[in-house]
Amino acid sequence: MTILVYTENREGRLIKAAFELISYAKEVAQKTNARVVALSIGDVNRDELMKTANYGATRVVTINDEKLSLMDNKRYISVVAEVAEKEQAEIILLPDNTTGKALTPGLSAKLKAGLVSGVASLPQSYDPFIVKKKVYSGKSIANVKILTDRKILTLPSNSFGVIEPESNGEPQIEEFTPDADMESKINLVSMNKVTDKILLSEAEIVVSGGRGMKGPENWGMIEELAGLLNAATACSRPVSDEGWRPHSEHVGQTGKVIAPNLYIACGISGAIQHVAGISSSKCIVAINKDDEAPIFDVADYGIVGDVQKVLPQLTQAIKAIKEA
Numbered sequence: 001m002t003i004l005v006y007t008e009n010r011e012g013r014l015i016k017a018a019f020e021l022i023s024y025a026k027e028v029a030q031k032t033n034a035r036v037v038a039l040s041i042g043d044v045n046r047d048e049l050m051k052t053a054n055y056g057a058t059r060v061v062t063i064n065d066e067k068l069s070l071m072d073n074k075r076y077i078s079v080v081a082e083v084a085e086k087e088q089a090e091i092i093l094l095p096d097n098t099t100g101k102a103l104t105p106g107l108s109a110k111l112k113a114g115l116v117s118g119v120a121s122l123p124q125s126y127d128p129f130i131v132k133k134k135v136y137s138g139k140s141i142a143n144v145k146i147l148t149d150r151k152i153l154t155l156p157s158n159s160f161g162v163i164e165p166e167s168n169g170e171p172q173i174e175e176f177t178p179d180a181d182m183e184s185k186i187n188l189v190s191m192n193k194v195t196d197k198i199l200l201s202e203a204e205i206v207v208s209g210g211r212g213m214k215g216p217e218n219w220g221m222i223e224e225l226a227g228l229l230n231a232a233t234a235c236s237r238p239v240s241d242e243g244w245r246p247h248s249e250h251v252g253q254t255g256k257v258i259a260p261n262l263y264i265a266c267g268i269s270g271a272i273q274h275v276a277g278i279s280s281s282k283c284i285v286a287i288n289k290d291d292e293a294p295i296f297d298v299a300d301y302g303i304v305g306d307v308q309k310v311l312p313q314l315t316q317a318i319k320a321i322k323e324a
């Protein structure tokens with residue numbers, strides 16, 4: 001049996017989620033006697049591809065074609081499907097991020113493969129194949145049985161973690177040229193790249209603000225704390241709807257679903273739709289002036305107080321620790 005892992009890269013470097021997926025695949029492979037094949041699309045150098053072996057990949061299929069430099073979902077779906085057929089992959093793993101969400105529905109239809117997105121843990125059983133996923137905005141867990149021979153799973157970033165890398169030698173690297181038509185019908189007119197920020201989907205620490213921050217003029221406090229902690233910034237939906245922050249920062253049911261090690265919620269009430277996007281965080285710290293705010297029901301640590309007073313003090317205290 002083969003487990004095919006889609007390893008995404010940014011500017012030629014494999015993202016952390018790629019190593020998490022391979023780590024997950026390795027655990028599944030140990031239980032099912034499978035081999036783990038990594039698929040890389042783009043200009044990723046050999047040294048970077050070799051790292052996949054340390055997490056459990058024994059083989060890498062790499063496709064580096066200028067025509068695929070633009071993420072055109074239709075082309076990517078054809079190419080990933082072709083590799084899955086060629087490798088006779090029974091399980092295909094993708095990240096539960098924008099890329100995974102864009103590719104998996106089409107891939108599932110093309111390969112006639114059952115799809116479970118946002119898988120919460122290793123499979124419960126392999127025959128029948130049953131996996132857990134969160135449903136109803138994270139309020140409940142469903143055991144989902146996949147009936148098709150071929151299965152597609154997406155894994156939320158930072159939920160499974162990365163295994164301790166081992167030196168496993170070199171993976172077999174195959175440069176592959178797909179038969180699929182890779183000519184895109186999309187013309188890229190312009191692109192604004194965010195380069196100086198920590199990616200929210202990859203961040204280990206996230207400092208997030210809600211309507212309790214009162215206005216965009218107060219976001220300096222969030223940014224200062226985030227800078228100090230090497231954290232990404234996020235926000236609740238009304239904050240991005242108001243235009244205080246970009247939509248790319250909005251977390252929750254209709255925004256990004258994240259699972260950082262530490263989530264600091266500042267002036268956020270903790271509505272169910274917000275919590276749906278952050279409930280897998282390993283530790284939640286909430287600052288809210290209302291001691292009955294629902295965010296305290298999910299928080300590991302709570303500070304009851306005015307963000308305008310608490311945030312500067314917290315920032316000062318962390319600065320003092322760092323300088324000590």
Ligand SMILES: Cc1cc2nc3c(=O)[nH]c(=O)nc-3n(C[C@H](O)[C@H](O)[C@H](O)COP(=O)(O)OP(=O)(O)OC[C@H]3O[C@@H](n4cnc5c(N)ncnc54)[C@H](O)[C@@H]3O)c2cc1C
Nearest residue numbers: 210211212236237252253254267268269273274289306307
């Ligand atoms: C279909 C649907 C989908 C949705 N999807 C999302 C989603 O993806 N993400 C999301 O976030 N929301 C989503 N929402 C909206 C959600 O229901 C809430 O309205 C929203 O999360 C509330 O945002 P908030 O906590 O920032 O604001 P509020 O609910 O206004 O809460 C502000 C909080 O700040 C506190 N506060 C006020 N002043 C201070 C202060 N000075 N110091 C400290 N605390 C203070 C208040 O006590 C309060 O708890 C969705 C709603 C619907 C219907």
